[in-house]
């Protein structure tokens with residue numbers, strides 16, 4: 492159904508107003524809040540579509556905020572496509588559909604599966620699949636199709652009010668984001684919503700504040716729009732295209748990590764922005780430098796590579812953009828799901844502590860255990876047997892440091908801030924666990940009992956499932972009278 496975001500105007504006026512809008516909005520001042528998540532009277536939707544030369548054009552467009560008053564669907568059916576772990580520590584992507592009648596929900600399910608297969612073969616989702624859950628919510632509409640498809644004036648009664656020609660822009664698919672969020676709430680959790688509009692017409696959009704991307708379900712190129720818009724909405728990335736209009740920016744440094752007023756030499760000197768990437772070459776996007784033309788200005792703002800997903804569809808992210816997407820994944824999650832002993836707890840020596848880590852698909856996390864600040868040689872696994880730790884005094888501090896060593900992040904300050912986590916436990920000597928016959932002494936009788944049960948799991952002092960040298964070590968360490 493049409494709403495405030497889908498007011499129709501005659502085509503000639505639409506084109507004129509879009510051109511006016513490009514001029515008015517296309518060169519936002521650095522104080523422009525286009526990427527600010529904080530409240531604006533209007534929300535911002537990104538519509539970035541290829542021009543004749545394949546380079547994107549468009550940019551941020553202000554649209555009315557969706558009203559939430561009638562946005563209640565109750566519990567809609569949902570299917571989980573990927574379950575990697577608890578939603579509290581995962582990024583939950585939720586597909587919702589609009590313009591699908593109940594008899595069309597099968598084709599909706601099929602096309603969502605196809606789009607997800609494409610998406611998960613794309614970085615950073617490919618390497619960090621284990622950090623995501625994915626769900627599909629089945630939303631039923633009264634009519635088939637969406638508004639203004641293919642031309643203005645064709646109106647459909649759909650659950651999420653999707654439509655082309657939003658703000659007079661043919662390819663811009665707006666929707667009622669409050670309704671989309673309500674529908675997505677039928678899934679166990681949602682962090683980012685992908686709205687599949689029942690159409691073959693090319694289009695899409697990205698709502699920054701609302702974490703909603705729209706795309707045309709049956710147009711194979713439209714998912715590329717969604718992947719680009721996720722760069723805006725999830726990665727807070729700037730567009731790397733310009734309007735080729737001779738415009739020149741002369742304001743202060745711009746905030747987004749993938750655009751800068753600095754030349755390559757200035758950036759190498761300052762060490763800021765994407766300095767660690769300069770000179771690095773990646774497949775498809777090529778060698779990183781500082782290329783003139785970005786963020787809608789032809790001059791005065793630079794981008795990291797000649798071309799990439801924030802400039803053209805169908806390309807990968809360049810290094811700084813992929814780095815920022817990975818940082819955002821880590822900001823939203825922890826590398827540790829759980830530990831066998833509660834974090835920050837006091838643990839009796841002899842306990843085996845095992846960490847349940849969230850391992851990326853492409854590489855392993857680095858684990859480093861240390862005792863009282865000293866790294867324990869060879870302790871690089873998810874488990875540590877505290878029985879073998881030697882320390883003086885009543886207690887010791889055991890620390891696990893997790894680091895994501897990915898080469899897709901080159902900014903070591905970002906790695907230290909967001910790709911490094913530490914967890915600690917306090918280790919205290921066990922009560923006399925080695926006094927097997929409980930006579931107040933750890934002596935040759937206990938030694939005989941332990942050796943007699945070697946390999947069986949009986950007298951397994953450190954509870955690691957077997958009776959072995961680690962248990963013998965505990966016993967010999969406790970030799971004598973029990974405290």
Ligand SMILES: [Zn+2]
Pocket residue numbers: 537538539550719720723729730
């Ligand atoms: Zn864009």
